[in-house]
Each structure stands twice: as structure tokens, then as C-alpha cells.
Amino acid sequence: MLLTIADLLSPEELAELTSTLAAAEFVDGKLTAGWHAQLVKQNTQLSKDDPILDRLCQLVRTSLNRHPLFQTAIQPSIIHTFLFSRYDVGMSYGLHVDNALMGSGDRRYRSDVSWTIFLSDPATYTGGELVIEGSEGVQAFKLKAGSAILYPSSFLHRVESVTEGVRFAAVGWVQSLIRDPAQRDMLFDLDAVRRSLFQKEGKTTEFDLITKTYANLLRQWAEF
16 A cells, blocks of 8 residues: 655644754765665655754654554554655665665564655655656655645655755654565555444444454554
8 A cells, every 4th residue: 555644744843844954964875775775765864862852753753653554554553763864966775675674673663564754845845756666557746835745655666866956755664463465455445445434334243343354353463
């Protein structure tokens, strides 16, 4: 499932993120790429040692966790491995797949779902589209600043070369309670149907049966 969330960030959160990143120092993005992705990664990112990183991560984590669509569609266990990227003219990120496991030691997580939050007004830069090769074909995305896209980490994807302006983005990954994307989709559909049914007819026998099935599938599939 490809999921877009418009205006994930509040105007205040977006302003703080963009003003902070505009004044920050960035390092070579290859430092956090896998050995194969290093060959095609040409961008810069906020250093993991920068003292402002924790504050920016908290802003983004809060915005994701409060959004009901993120909760119901992604079933997050933990949001991890935040990166804040900058693409200047000529920079791009060629076709790649994200690492299946990230982190180390007791902080080692699966990448089940990848997300990108667009931080730059699309009118201020040319190029820089996020291109995803998913089950519905190849799709390009260039969203409004403060909006997000989420997609299975198993998908091949790339960022087109920026030919004018600067593209800022926040990216990261989720280890979901539901590892399998097809199972996440089924749970999301069931939840949407039961909520719609409840809104129209209240707590009916049909609602109870769908809710029982939803709960039992969640109980069967969830991993901690």
C-alpha cells in the first residue's frame, strides 16, 4: 500500500523544521547508506551527532503518532532511524531498496515501512521527485511541504536529480506490529469497513462480527 498524508506537520512544526535545517551543517549522505546504495546516493544529511537531531526527531515522531491514519494503516511498533536530507542542484539518489535491518545491538529493527516527509515547497525546486516502483507500477511523487508518503520498504525507489533549488526531506522507517504488508492491508480494510458501519448503523451484530474478526486476526498476526 502506498499511503499519502496531506499536511502531516502543523504549520508551526514545518516552520521549525525548515528554519532549523536551513541553518544546519550537513554531511555526506553515503555515511548511512548500505554498500550497494552508496554507489547511487548523492545527497547530504544532518549529522547523527548534531545536538538538534533529537528535537527534530521528536517533532516528526509526534506528528506521525498523533495521526489516526498512520496508526490504523501502519500498525507501528517503533519508528526508528530518522534522517534529514538535503539535495542541492545535481544531487539524486539512484534506484535502491532500503536495508531490511537497521541499527545494532539491542537497538536493531526491521524496516517494514518507509516514509518520506516533504519539507520544501515544490514550487521552490525542480526535479527531486520520489519515484517508487510498487505493485501498481512506477509512480512519481512531489508533495506539498509538510505532507508525507509511506510505502513498503521492500519496494525499489529513487529520488530524481534536483535541477534547480534545494530539496529538504525527512525520511525514516517503521517496524510494524504486522510484518506482512498484505496482512496490514487486510486489517486496514476491515477497520475501515467496521468504522463506516458503526457510523451508519451503530453497534450491530454485523459490526460485532467484523470487530471480532479484526481483533482475532490482529491477535494472530501481531509481533512484538
